[in-house]
Amino acid sequence: MAARRRPVPAPGAxxxxxxxxxxxxxxxxxxxxxxxxGPLPARRGREPDLALVQLVExxxxxxxxxxxxxxxxxxxxxxxxxxxxxxVVNGAEGEPISSKDHVLLxxxxxxxxxxxxVAAAAVGARDVFxxxxxxxxxxxxxxxxxxxxxxxxxxxxxxxxAVPDRFVAGExxxxxxxxxxGPAKPIFTPPRPYERGVRDAPTLVQNTExxxxxxLIARYGPDWFRAVGTRDEPGSALVTLKGAVHxxxxxxxxxxxxxxxxxxxxxxxRTPISAYLIGGYFGxxxxxxPAESTSxxxxxxxxxxxxxGARAIFAFPENACGITETARLARYLADESARxxxxxxxxxxxxxxxxxxxxxxxxxHEEPRLPRWLDEIAGRGACRHPDGAVRLVRSALHxxxxxxxxxxxxxxxxxxxxxxxxxARTGR
Numbered sequence: 005m006a007a008r009r010r011p012v013p014a015p016g017a018x019x020x021x022x023x024x025x026x027x028x029x030x031x032x033x034x035x036x037x038x039x040x041x042g043p044l045p046a047r048r049g050r051e052p053d054l055a056l057v058q059l060v061e062x063x064x065x066x067x068x069x070x071x072x073x074x075x076x077x078x079x080x081x082x083x084x085x086x087x088x089x090x091x092v093v094n095g096a097e098g099e100p101i102s103s104k105d106h107v108l109l110x111x112x113x114x115x116x117x118x119x120x121x122v123a124a125a126a127v128g129a130r131d132v133f134x135x136x137x138x139x140x141x142x143x144x145x146x147x148x149x150x151x152x153x154x155x156x157x158x159x160x161x162x163x164x165x166a167v168p169d170r171f172v173a174g175e176x177x178x179x180x181x182x183x184x185x186g187p188a189k190p191i192f193t194p195p196r197p198y199e200r201g202v203r204d205a206p207t208l209v210q211n212t213e214x215x216x217x218x219x220l221i222a223r224y225g226p227d228w229f230r231a232v233g234t235r236d237e238p239g240s241a242l243v244t245l246k247g248a249v250h251x252x253x254x255x256x257x258x259x260x261x262x263x264x265x266x267x268x269x270x271x272x273x274r275t276p277i278s279a280y281l282i283g284g285y286f287g288x289x290x291x292x293x294p295a296e297s298t299s300x301x302x303x304x305x306x307x308x309x310x311x312x313g314a315r316a317i318f319a320f321p322e323n324a325c326g327i328t329e330t331a332r333l334a335r336y337l338a339d340e341s342a343r344x345x346x347x348x349x350x351x352x353x354x355x356x357x358x359x360x361x362x363x364x365x366x367x368x369h370e371e372p373r374l375p376r377w378l379d380e381i382a383g384r385g386a387c388r389h390p391d392g393a394v395r396l397v398r399s400a401l402h403x404x405x406x407x408x409x410x411x412x413x414x415x416x417x418x419x420x421x422x423x424x425x426x427x428a429r430t431g432r
Contacts, residue, residue, distance in 0.1 A: 018258065019240075021217070022112070030111075031111055031150065032115075052128035056125055059222070061080070063225075063230065063239070064237075064238040068104075068214045068315065069213070070286070079127055089208060090133070090203065092179055093134040093135060094174060094176065094209050095116070095134060096135045096167040097212075098174045099316055101281075101424065103244045104213060104242035104254045104316075106142075107254045109147055113150035115220075116147075116216050117150055118215075120215050123215060131161045131202075132160050136167065138169060144166065147164055171340035172340060190386070192344075233259035234260045240256050241259055242255070242315060243312075243315045244316045245267075246316070247317075248277055248319045249270040249271060251270045259301055260300065262300070266300065266317075267296070277322060278320055284316040285333055289326065290403065318423075325407060325419075326400055326403065326404035326407055328416070330396065331356070331359035332424065333424060342386075344387075351377065352390060352393050362374075362412070378397060
């Protein structure tokens with residue numbers, strides 16, 4: 005893998021993560037990857053490299069998978085376990101409106117594998133598992149070819165694992181359970197993966213995009229990383245924008261970019277927009293006007309009850325019915341639950357049925373009961389799945405309150421068929 009060190013890219017320039025992606029839709033080869041980025045710094049022995057951990061802590065990088073947990077803190081917890089660790093690349097993108105991790109795995113897999121190598125050096129791991137959706141054939145093929153290209157140059161054992169296309173399968177304990185021979189369902193009893201995970205080893209489960217950032221931080225340093233974004237939320241991020249815009253797709257943004265600017269990058273709205281779903285299906289509906297004046301930062305979204313979450317945004321047209329679409333999503337989330345606790349097994353099903361009745365505008369009794377049911381479910385699940393579904397439904401009842409009142413009276417102003425997908429696109 006010897007290659008000449010490339011000049012450091014301009015700190016404020018974008019794209020970073022997508023800089024090497026080819027225009028012809030083919031995956032970047034190892035030679036192209038090294039020509040763009042140069043080699044990684046050499047690994048120092050087989051013990052945890054705490055200097056790398058400190059580098060990541062200084063960068064302020066937070067996980068890009070949804071929880072936004074400080075990456076350096078997660079690395080330190082695994083590195084401090086005192087036993088040989090395992091690294092899991094979480095590319096199991098079960099969020100139906102998100103494509104960002106797929107783009108990295110399918111079109112620049114070497115950047116992700118570099119990040120996994122950096123993480124392995126930081127925590128003292130030799131084994132790396134790359135978890136990819138079983139139906140994401142393009143990504144699976146690209147990752148397998150990239151691993152073959154690298155041979156054993158990283159002194160690591162890479163293994164690709166196909167993950168079932170289920171919404172909960174990408175939760176970190178669900179991946180650990182799968183890799184240990186069980187079903188891809190969350191586990192809720194201690195120990196946590198960083199203590200004892202795959203094969204009972206301390207396990208770092210890290211999102212695909214987060215690892216791609218690690219590959220660049222290891223090369224260019226924390227100050228370079230912090231040259232975009234804000235002091236508290238530094239760096240760039242990949243955002244999937246879909247819905248009623250002219251150019252839906254995956255965009256790399258500096259954190260803090262106003263949503264209206266992202267819309268302009270996407271060619272603007274195709275039709276008037278009534279609301280945005282921000283953060284994916286565990287996210288929050290926001291009315292169009294306040295959403296468009298908000299910056300894409302958790303700190304700015306938090307007062308509105310929202311967060312970037314899975315970094316997926318859907319622009320919802322005003323001629324569609326938010327109650328009908330949310331009823332479809334509630335049913336999807338109820339059916340996709342792990343069905344391991346009462347709030348998921350009974351609570352989400354009851355909420356989905358109530359919304360389906362309300363969407364059909366054939367009852368006057370569902371609207372008053374829904375807020376009470378949501379309150380009873382919140383915080384009582386065995387995992388975060390019920391809380392995410394409650395957040396989505398609760399925000400819909402607020403943002404689409406006028407439409408909800410029409411449904412109670414037996415009418416609906418929406419037109420057209422289903423808009424929001426309830427399955428990731430097969431074969432991506």
